[in-house]
């Protein structure tokens with residue numbers, strides 16, 4: 392097996408640390424490069440004592456190029472939290488700039504890498520990565536993913552709380568649309584044996600769409616969902632490695648992608664919705680996206696959710712793409 396390098400950008404953060412811990416446990420990775428503007432060498436030294444085969448290195452502010460060189464996969468949870476006095480737009484612009492710079496790093500150091508984006512808002516940060524890679528002439532839509540796995544994880548768990556007869560670990564819920572608020576459309580109707588009332592569906596849907604808020608509130612100023620996000624992020628990263636490195640076939644997850652990754656099967660959808668990005672079930676292969684599966688048949692209830700998701704998603708995607716086009720790295 393050749394040296395398989397995975398880089399975590401933002402590895403010292405609330406998501407980055409537990410994500411790095413979970414990824415230290417897989418033998419699919421031979422080297423974990425932890426990049427962050429603070430504390431990366433410390434986190435790397437700590438993890439390097441764990442008795443799995445992989446090696447770990449830490450890279451500070453000046454060492455992004457070194458961390459990313461020849462990476463197979465780049466996972467991005469980097470960002471800054473909202474501070475008092477900062478508007479949502481201020482926060483968006485700062486984090487969008489961070490993502491743009493990391494995408495420039497990918498273009499320069501590992502243009503063939505798989506890029507897995509966790510930093511929110513995913514509906515906008517994935518278009519930023521894609522636009523930067525397009526500008527640099529190295530865009531391959533089959534290799535860029537927004538990790539929306541936490542929406543499926545929450546769906547399985549919350550459905551299980553209402554119905555203990557499902558196995559939450561093996562019952563994967565398809566979640567389509569995007570990765571925030573009303574753009575999250577859980578396709579509950581496809582879970583075998585589910586017969587929820589409209590009231591139950593309302594509660595379930597709201598809880599899945601706004602699961603992040605539940606955690607922010609409970610943490611009471613100390614942050615947002617980090618551990619469950621790290622769990623979901625590690626799960627998705629391992630799926631990508633199993634498909635692309637180990638050659639495992641038939642793996643499917645819901646993930647936020649550029650639809651031109653499977654241009655033929657998404658042509659009609661793109662033409663009617665005018666959307667180039669969407670979360671949907673994707674089957675993975677050696678090159679990343681192997682197939683974007685057809686949209687599942689939706690109930691009337693789910694179709695209403697999808698219509699709301701699509702209009703919101705257009706705004707989010709445009710915001711990201713416009714940022715990247717109007718603010719190239721100087």
Ligand code: ADP
Nearest residue numbers: 400401403404405406407427428469470472489
């Ligand atoms: P979360 O809870 O979403 O993980 P944090 O603020 O705890 O949020 O973590 C984000 C991490 O991203 C921090 O460790 C921060 O230092 C890091 N970070 C910020 N800017 C950059 C950047 N330009 N490159 C890499 N990492 C960054």
